[in-house]
Amino acid sequence: MSDRGAMLYEVLRHVRPLVLNSARVVEASLRGDGLSVGMRAVLEILAGHGPMTVPDIADRLDLARQGIQRHVNDLIALGCVEPRSNPAHRRSVLIAATPAGSELFARIRTGELDRLGRMAPGCTDEEIATALRVLGALNRDVRAEARSA
Amino acid sequence: MSDRGAMLYEVLRHVRPLVLNSARVVEASLRGDGLSVGMRAVLEILAGHGPMTVPDIADRLDLARQGIQRHVNDLIALGCVEPRSNPAHRRSVLIAATPAGSELFARIRTGELDRLGRMAPGCTDEEIATALRVLGALNRDVRAEARSA
DNA sequence: GCAGACATGACATCATTGTTGTCATGTCTG
DNA sequence: CAGACATGACAACAATGATGTCATGTCTGC
Structure with a gap:
């Protein structure tokens, strides 16, 4: 029982259904706002850490930049996020949460914290x-x- | 800081990249055997709990039976798993790991425990x-x- | 027993999303 | 200045979770 390998194995076994089930719950709440779980993750990063380039967001989420770009484009279409010209890099655009996006995420997060608290x-x-x-x-x-x- | 909701929120935030990264590592190891992460999960259940019907496996993994059926069919094609007639229910077939399947999973698990131990x-x-x-x-x-x- | 509700396997289809590749253009380093 | 690299904008693909349907078998309540 003191085999750390076996215990970590059990951790990983618990972690997968947790991700699936939490995604299902979160997704149900998000559906009304037209957001997906991936878009929510991107919005969370931007709301929490300020404007950032797409590759930087991808690094933080351990995902390929191409996938993040899709989420960002979708978020732009929803008005939750907007591109800002980067004074230092003409090619590397900064993505920033709009006031509407920040407010939406705050509302989402509050609801989630509420449920998690119980x-x-x-x-x-x-x-x-x-x-x-x-x-x-x-x-x-x-x-x-x-x-x- | 003592807000349990906020702390559980952080747990969920950690859990997603963990699943993604572990899946990438596991998948790389499995590629040589022609297994996917989903097939591995099914094989794990059967090796650990004995023969079981497809809906029972689905319940344990919190997934729809249709998806599990695909994995089972793929595993049958690989010879890792075999259907057994169920004496009590003619329609509900029991799925059992073959000796080859059990041995393969044991080998996979040993390798994973090895890495996890470090x-x-x-x-x-x-x-x-x-x-x-x-x-x-x-x-x-x-x-x-x-x-x- | 019988009838209706339910479970199961075998399809099929679809959406999401992670992965991979390409290419033109801009940036940076030596 | 030149080559290496980063970035955005496509595109295409694979895995997989979700959903629906249907015939057939099982079970429950009457």
Whole structure:
């Protein structure tokens, strides 16, 4: 039972259905606003870290820039996001959340936090913080393995 | 900081790249055997819990039975899995891992455990166990929310 | 028993999205 | 200045989750 490999294996086994189920819940909430889960992720980055180029967003999300570009284009069409000319790089456009986009994301996030607050009632804050640390460390190492291959 | 909603939100944010990156690593290893991540998941269930019907596998993986059926059909074509007539239900066929399939999965799992054992070296066994508990509780509640919607 | 509700396998179709490739153009480094 | 690289704008593809249909088998309540 003290085999860390086996325990991390169990973590990964838990993580996949969690992503699927949470995506289903989030997607249901988003449907009314015309957003997808991917678009929501992009909007989250922009709302949280300010204007950024498409390749930078892709790096943060561990995805190819081409896929992010699609989400950005869709978000522009919705008016949630807008391109801004970059004074330093004529070719590299900055993407920024519009006021409408920021407000929309704030509303989405508030609703999600509301629901999440009622979940996992048997877990203490410390336990959740520990889980966060473990997930961070595991993802860092798995990510390194994925990029080296 | 003691807002559990915000902390669980962070957990979900960590979980998505973890699934993506681990899938990339696992997929690279599986490519040589002609398996996909989905087929691997089905084989894992059968190797661990014995023969089972397609709908039962789907329930365990939180997926629709139609998708599982595709994976099962592919696994049958590879000889990793075989249908067995069910004495109790003529229509509901049991799917069982073949010796070749069991052996293949054992080999895959061994390799994965090997690599995982070297990851997240800064985390203790207790911390990983705590993470496991949190993920289990969170997924249980998220899953309930997904099914109620 | 029987009838209707339900489960199952076998199709089929569709949308999302991650992946990969290409190309013209702009930027940066040596 | 020249070659390497980054970026946006396509395009095409594959995996997979979602959904629907239908014939056939099973089960439940009457």
